[in-house]
Amino acid sequence: MVTLSVNGKSHRLDVEPDTPLLYVLRDSLGLHGPKFGCGLDQCATCMVLMDGDAVRTCRVPVSRAAGRKIVTLEGLGTADKPHPIQKAFIEERAIQCGYCLNGMIITAKALLDKKRNPSDREIKQALAGSLCRCGVHLRVIRAVKRAAVRMAKEA
Numbered sequence: 001m002v003t004l005s006v007n008g009k010s011h012r013l014d015v016e017p018d019t020p021l022l023y024v025l026r027d028s029l030g031l032h033g034p035k036f037g038c039g040l041d042q043c044a045t046c047m048v049l050m051d052g053d054a055v056r057t058c059r060v061p062v063s064r065a066a067g068r069k070i071v072t073l074e075g076l077g078t079a080d081k082p083h084p085i086q087k088a089f090i091e092e093r094a095i096q097c098g099y100c101l102n103g104m105i106i107t108a109k110a111l112l113d114k115k116r117n118p119s120d121r122e123i124k125q126a127l128a129g130s131l132c133r134c135g136v137h138l139r140v141i142r143a144v145k146r147a148a149v150r151m152a153k154e155a
Helices: 021-028 084-091 101-114 120-127 137-154
Strands: 002-006 009-013 047-050 053-056 069-071
Touching: 002 021, 009 021, 047 101, 053 101, 084 101, 084 137, 101 120, 101 137, 120 137
Parallel strands: 002 069
Antiparallel strands: 002 009, 047 053, 047 069
């Protein structure tokens, strides 16, 4: 048995301790923000926030997540009330196929929680691990900057 805190709710699950956290989130909890991409800890589509840090879940055993605060894309906001980062990505049209979207948004949230006004270079560095082939990189940078302004106003 493993107890996880996901999106503010506690879940007691009967899963093997070495099961990848991604599988537990998707298969046991029905959360589909984190996606299966490469399964090799390389593409960042499986990202979640774990105690505020962006973490790739495809290679993290669920036992390592026990007792930690996990936030998925679904835990940031809703369709009716999106998080400022989600809203900025929508407004900037910073998505195309959606493959990288979860990793980009989660990584951007972790970055903005640590640095309120990151430079273009810092944003690019933070997002460098998210594989994206759509060509929306400039829109993503604008979305992160827009979210930074919005989050600063709300703080």
